[in-house]
Amino acid sequence: MTHPLFEKHRAKLDTALNAIHTRGYWAAYNEMPSPKTYGETAPDDGKKAFEAHIxxxxxxxxxxxxxxxxxxxxxxxxxxxxxxxxxxxxxxxxxxxxxxxxxxxxxxxxxxxxxxxxxxxxxxxxxxxxxxxxxxxxxxxxxxxxxxxxxxxxxxxxxxxxxxxxxxxxxxxxxxxxxxxxxxxxxxxxxxxxxxxxxxxxxxxxxxxxxxxxxxxxxxxxxxxxxxxxxxxxxxxxxxxxxxxxxxxxxxxxxxxxxxxxxxxxxxxxxxxxxTHAAVKSVDFTGGNVFGQWLIDHCRQAQVYAELAGVNNIVIDSTDAYKPMLRNLAFTLSLYSGQMCTTSQALLVPAGGIDTEDGHKSYDEVCADLARAIDGFLAKPEVALAVLGAVQSADTLARIALADGGSLGQVLLASKKLDNPEFPKAEVRTPVLLACDAADEAAYMEERFGPITFVVKVADTAAAIALSERVIATHGALTAGIYSTRPEVIEAMTAATWRSKVALSINLTGAVFVNQSAAFSDYHGTGGNPAANAxxxxxxxxxxxxxxxxxxxxx
Amino acid sequence: MTHPLFEKHRAKLDTALNAIHTRGYWAAYNEMPSPKTYGETAPDDGKKAFEAHIxxxxxxxxxxxxxxxxxxxxxxxxxxxxxxxxxxxxxxxxxxxxxxxxxxxxxxxxxxxxxxxxxxxxxxxxxxxxxxxxxxxxxxxxxxxxxxxxxxxxxxxxxxxxxxxxxxxxxxxxxxxxxxxxxxxxxxxxxxxxxxxxxxxxxxxxxxxxxxxxxxxxxxxxxxxxxxxxxxxxxxxxxxxxxxxxxxxxxxxxxxxxxxxxxxxxxxxxxxxxxTHAAVKSVDFTGGNVFGQWLIDHCRQAQVYAELAGVNNIVIDSTDAYKPMLRNLAFTLSLYSGQMCTTSQALLVPAGGIDTEDGHKSYDEVCADLARAIDGFLAKPEVALAVLGAVQSADTLARIALADGGSLGQVLLASKKLDNPEFPKAEVRTPVLLACDAADEAAYMEERFGPITFVVKVADTAAAIALSERVIATHGALTAGIYSTRPEVIEAMTAATWRSKVALSINLTGAVFVNQSAAFSDYHGTGGNPAANAxxxxxxxxxxxxxxxxxxxxx
CATH class of the missing domain: 3.40.605.10 (Aldehyde Dehydrogenase; Chain A, domain 1)
Structure with a gap:
């Protein structure tokens, strides 16, 4: 006497139950807009259905x-x-x-x-x-x-x-x-x-x-x-x-x-x-710290599940795939103009530079090469427009302008406004890349939502790992990354993330990006640092x- | 490569895992102080070990x-x-x-x-x-x-x-x-x-x-x-x-x-x-509302699991086992002089009385019969001393005195001080039973921890069920009870407890008592009313x- 819809979907549920227990790759719904999955007329039908609301x-x-x-x-x-x-x-x-x-x-x-x-x-x-x-x-x-x-x-x-x-x-x-x-x-x-x-x-x-x-x-x-x-x-x-x-x-x-x-x-x-109504027993929220903290402080009658701001960061110690690393970072920082709760905001680079398969790179070289990598990645307008999308809010545009002004750090790469022929009014912006010192905490140690990234100069790798832990423990993060060829560095960073309670991506140089979180496999947020309580x-x-x-x- | 202690206890864990899933009867540890289980010398050894601390x-x-x-x-x-x-x-x-x-x-x-x-x-x-x-x-x-x-x-x-x-x-x-x-x-x-x-x-x-x-x-x-x-x-x-x-x-x-x-x-x-220390991430608490609420208000850095005060109650609509019901209640109200978070404080009885297998009993008869049942149950000193124990705190003694004074309701049965020959200084008290009207909310609608019980006169059964729900939703309860021979009444009370979120005991007339909660079977507290958030x-x-x-x- 089970419910007919339970019977109908039992196989999918069983597969999903296995997926949350094994957390390998699985998806119930096809991420490709394929006509085979969605039907030959689905793209047109969907567009018409959308337009009918206008x-x-x-x-x-x-x-x-x-x-x-x-x-x-x-x-x-x-x-x-x-x-x-x-x-x-x-x-x-x-x-x-x-x-x-x-x-x-x-x-x-x-x-x-x-x-x-x-x-x-x-x-x-x-x-x-x-x-x-x-x-x-x-x-x-x-x-x-x-x-x-x-x-x-x-x-x-x-x-x-x-x-x-x-x-x-x-x-x-x-x-x-x-x-x-x-x-x-x-x-x-x-x-x-x-x-x-x-x-x-x-x-x-x-x-x-x-x-x-x-x-x-x-x-x-x-x-x-x-x-x-x-x-x-x-x-x-x-x-x-x-x-x-x-x-x-x-x-x-x-x-x-x-x-x-x-x-x-x-x-x-x-x-x-x-x-705050007495009958409301749970509140789920994703957004900024001001309203999120207001909810936590005032909705005492309810369980509040809040995802707030954070300062996602990556420690760059060394790599044996320098260009792929830069390409990976360029994509991460460009995707949806950095308007993701998972986009990296601070790249922590030792003052003495990093070892790569292409020789030692100074801090300044890393900065310049990353700026070039972003520029190169966004050189083709069709790629840039597809990846960047448009800037969602006036607040984000203002933050980009502030960063471009140079008051937060040395501008390594200024943000550019791109034209979108299909949508002439679209607000399209490329990322702004800044250099600053670890001591400039006021600049990089608060969330600056949008395509704004700091290459932070840190004394050495150990200091970078310690800084990453402190940033996350005090300001929160949904993602952290490490690039290193040295097992003991990866181990130290791993131990730091256990304390600061953040998900760690190690040496991403291919088609997986630190800001991507896959359902049924990645735990999105740990709930253990200020960026999210769940x-x-x-x-x-x-x-x-x-x-x-x-x-x-x-x- | 599992841990040797995990291997040692695996069978017990497996049985326990089955128990929390089936929630029938199971206990890992023998509740009887049996020499077969605990060893022939355990009682003496245990007493000596205790005395060695003095x-x-x-x-x-x-x-x-x-x-x-x-x-x-x-x-x-x-x-x-x-x-x-x-x-x-x-x-x-x-x-x-x-x-x-x-x-x-x-x-x-x-x-x-x-x-x-x-x-x-x-x-x-x-x-x-x-x-x-x-x-x-x-x-x-x-x-x-x-x-x-x-x-x-x-x-x-x-x-x-x-x-x-x-x-x-x-x-x-x-x-x-x-x-x-x-x-x-x-x-x-x-x-x-x-x-x-x-x-x-x-x-x-x-x-x-x-x-x-x-x-x-x-x-x-x-x-x-x-x-x-x-x-x-x-x-x-x-x-x-x-x-x-x-x-x-x-x-x-x-x-x-x-x-x-x-x-x-x-x-x-x-x-x-x-x-309130920043490093403290969870607080478990059982006790009164004042400190409990302080913890909830102030320990914002921690998850607080709090079991607080409540007003446990029982609706008495009718019974086909009048004397067993009274005996069951007499034990419940006497056990550890009511110093349990699960002891009933308010018995909600229709003004028109109740039907029993022994004929209709008026509200006043129910009051008198329950007083007699408690008196009778505690008539033998060895039973009384074993069941009552001693009163833990001066605050509870003061509450008993207040109730005995008659200001909270008509005294149906006054508390008696009993002598314990083995412990002459023990503070032993029998329960005090009070009669009051449903309108006297100030009397019975706050927790009066200890052996203090109100027989509350309510218009009718429907009003009693509604009152029970309101008391629990606003003041909390860990236990609720219903006595009724009518399925529709039990159904209505059941639905009320789903809304007020309290565990319900139905027609207890034998050797199970409303204030008892069995591990691995009963859910102690629901976490859904003010008496406990977990x-x-x-x-x-x-x-x-x-x-x-x-x-x-x-x-």
Whole structure:
């Protein structure tokens, strides 16, 4: 008597369960926009579906709708002008609470089956959502497709899979039979009910509106909670499409669709009232430190899962693949103009330079060669435009201008504004590379989100490793890297990352980049340094989102 | 190449893993003080070992020892006069951090094996610890033995088992091989290191110094953390014996014993400095709301697992076993003079009375019959002394006096002071039973820890269920009960407990009591209402105590 959708998706779930246990390579959703996978007409259909939203009211039929609001500015300069329903938050919360009863009754298998069905449906909309992600975030097309659709869906599935593992471990019932020596045993029947904590709020970010939203959204949903998605004001459309699809899947399968709603607040105070509401029991957030810390300080009624700012860094000690290393770094620093929470901001290079297979390179040579490598990598406009995308926010443009001005360090490579013939209004910028001394902590030891990188001159490798550890322990990081040909250096860096609790990439010189995190294999964030209090991909991310309520009676 | 202690204890661990998944009856440690289990000389040996501590300095060889302090007052009036080392908290924290490196290197299997070895060693000391628990808490002998030793050890093992399950699910390494179409695949080797969050502090309570301490202690230890045990000032000895044994096991197996230390602070500010120290990453606490809430508000650097006050209650709608119900309640309310976090404080009875197999009983008859049942149950002094134990604190004596004074409600049964011939100075008190109206919320709607129970007159059963839910949602509870012969009433109460998130006992009329929670079967606390933010027996209790730090490199 299992749920039909659980049966339908059981094979995928089983494979996913194996993947989270072995963490080798696996993906449920094809990252290539291949017609074989997605259908010959999918690219056109998806583009049309996206275009059909432009200039329209995005109807969701949510309770408590009081008006309409929009105003997303496309970094590519496209006019979007989509209007979204503004709903009374009390109405959304009450409706979510009401819907939780039926969701609880669906049971672990029912919820799991429905969540995977939702993900499959989102996968079928991959092109539509990719366009929405691209146009709201400024990501290049291929990145918007991959990170916005299949990779985000994989992360959602990963959360569903951990949630299933934890919940399915709790037995529905048990017979407790305690021996009483020569007397008959004490016998009780016990039932164990899994109940969601309460209404969850998932606060989206402006750069990765699905990739960073789906883990919390699906972790909360799968564990029995209602979810209110509060997207970033500039990246609403990908969230709105997602919410509409989830509501449709719920309704089609007899669950109250108000379990999942979109909240587009008319003012900041509405968001604050929402996340601090007594009925809200969890808040997932990705974004800056100011609002993130506000959430941690004020949402005392809720479990807050927050991914905040950090200062990702790489120690460069030595290499036997100098040019491949520089190429790898050039790509990392250019991708989406560095607007990733995983992009390296500080490259820590010994003052005495580094040994390479091409001889010793001084600190200044490393600086100059890296600048040249970035310049060379972005020389072809079609490559540059595809990799860089567009700059998402005016704040990031201002940070680039500040760095270019030279006040943060010596400009090794100035940022250039590129023209995008397809989108003449697009704000396209190449990375700015700065040189500074380890002592200039005020410059490099805070997150400067965007394509801004410091080559930091450090006394020696040991000092670089120590600096990396201190930066991460005090300011956080989602990624760290090391380049070295010496095992003892890699060992020392490894031990440092165990203390600072950051994921380490070693000697990346090929087609894997420090800022990439693969679902089902990499742990995105450790939850152990200031950049994030949770890893998106472990049991801790799901185990506290539900409770077990037991009842017992003698038979 | 597994750890020899892991091999030694593998069978026990496997059985425990099955137990946490099936949650039927199982216990690793015999709750009966049987010579067959514990040895013919165990009772005498244990008593002598306990007595050998009296009047002595309890040497632990901890770093930073600056003096000695004691001062426990036995509720049985026994002179204890044990002195414990006072240690500089910076020294304890630094030593714990240093010891964590070797503990991390021991790996999941090594830590698990060592933790179970510790529990086995504590089990061999069951009589010694039981005397220490009895004399510091006032528990009767049998309860001190069971709750203080085997049951506490089982709870420790339960935490170790959940910790093992979560950690062993994380692979040590993986080969990630991503296909690249016609090109060779991308291949990486990834290592996943489990690291503890940091130093853990476990704050003990005065009534259950082992039962409530072992879950947090072993959960933190097993997941790779150093632990500083900060016992209640009046129940230090059971914690000190435990810490000494754990340190011995560690040292015998090549691990720095400073991984586990005892902190007997010389003043309250020391405790506050300890729990708010930047290096302290988790705090486990059982006790009152004032300090508990202080911890939650101030220990922002740590994960706080807190079990606080609550208002446990039982709805009495009807019964087909009136006298057995009254006997069951009489035992529940008398056991350890109600000094349990699980003892019922409010019995919610319809104003119109209840149906029983013996005819309808009015509210007043229920009150009178319950008073008589308690009186009758405690009529034999040897039963009364064994069940009641002694009152642990002056605060509880004051609360009993207040209730006896009649200001909180009509006194149905006054508390009596009993003489204990063996311990003439023991403070022994029988329960006080009060009648009040549902409207008298100020009387019964806050925890009045000790043998104080209200029979609350409620309009009808539906109102009683609604009141129970509201009390639990707003003031918390670890236990709730229902007596009813009507399935629809049990169903309504069940649904109410799903919303208020409390464990429900249904129609207990035999030898199981609402205030008893069996390790490996009952979930002690749900973590979903104000009485506790964690369940001691689920994945959420362990999953957030460690982090996974990965490193990856191309092969």
């Amino acid at each position: 200039g329209q009211q995005f109807e969701l039929n949510q309770p408590g709708t009081t008006g309409w609001q929009g105003g997303e500015n496309s970094p590519f300069g496209m006019e979007l002008n989509v209007q979204y329903p503004v709903c009374d938050i009390e109405a959304l919360i009450t409706a979510g609470q009401t819907a939780m009863t039926g969701w609880q009754a669906a049971g672990v298998e029912g919820r799991t089956g429905l969540c995977i069905e939702m993900l499959d449906r989102l996968n079928a909309q991959s092109f539509e959502i990719a366009h929405a992600v691209m146009m709201t975030t400024g990501q290049g097309w291929m990145m918007a497709f991959q990170a916005g659709s299949p990779h985000a869906q994989d992360r959602g599935l990963e959360a569903v899979t951990y949630a299933y593992r934890e919940q399915s471990f709790v037995p529905a019932e048990a017979t407790w039979e305690k021996p009483q020596g020569k007397n008959p045993p004490l016998v009780m029947k016990k039932h164990f009910q899994i109940v969601g904590r309460g209404v969850a709020v998932v606060v989206g970010c402006g750069t990765f509106p699905t990739w960073n939203t789906y883990p919390g959204l699906f972790a909360a949903l799968a564990t029995g909670n209602a979810v209110i998605v509060k997207p970033h004001e500039n990246a609403i459309l990908p969230a709105a499409i997602t919410v509409r699809t989830l509501r449709a899947v719920l309704a089609e399968h007899g669950i109250d669709p108000n379990l999942v709603t979109l909240c587009v607040p008319d003012k900041r105070e509405t968001t604050q009232a929402l996340v 890893s998106y991909s472990d049991s801790a991310f799901v185990a506290n989102r539900f409770r077990v309520v037991q009842r017992r009676a003698h038979i | 009047g002595q300095q309890f040497e632990l060889n901890q770093p930073g020892t600056t003096g000695w302090q004691g001062g426990e007052n036995s509720p049985f009036g026994m002179e204890l006069n044990v002195q414990y080392p006072v240690c500089d908290i910076e020294a304890l924290i630094t030593a714990g951090q240093t010891a964590m490196t070797g503990w991390q290197a021991a790996g999941v299997e090594g830590r698990t094996g060592l933790c179970i070895e510790m529990l086995d060693r504590l089990n061999a000391q069951s009589f010694e610890i039981a005397h220490a628990v009895m004399m510091t808490t006032g528990q009767g002998w049998m309860m001190a033995f069971q709750a203080g030793s085997p049951h506490a050890q089982d709870r420790g093992l339960e935490a170790v088992t959940y910790a093992y399950r979560e950690q062993s699910f994380v692979p040590a390494e993986a080969t990630w091989e991503k296909p690249q179409g016609k090109n060779p695949p991308l291949v990486m080797k990834k290592h996943f290191q489990i690291v503890g969050r940091g130093v853990a502090v476990v704050v003990g309570c005065g009534t259950f110094p082992t039962w409530n301490t072992y879950p947090g202690l072993f959960a933190a230890l097993a997941t790779g953390n150093a632990v500083i045990v900060k016992p209640h000032e009046n129940a230090i000895l059971p914690a000190a014996i435990t810490v000494r044994t754990l340190r011995a096991v560690l040292a015998e197996h090549g691990i720095d014993p400073n991984l586990v230390t005892l902190c007997v602070p010389d003043k309250r500010e020391t405790t506050q400095a300890l729990v 369940s001691y027996s689920d994945s959420a209790f362990v999953a957030n105590r460690f982090r996974v730090v990965q490193r990856r490199a191309h092969i």
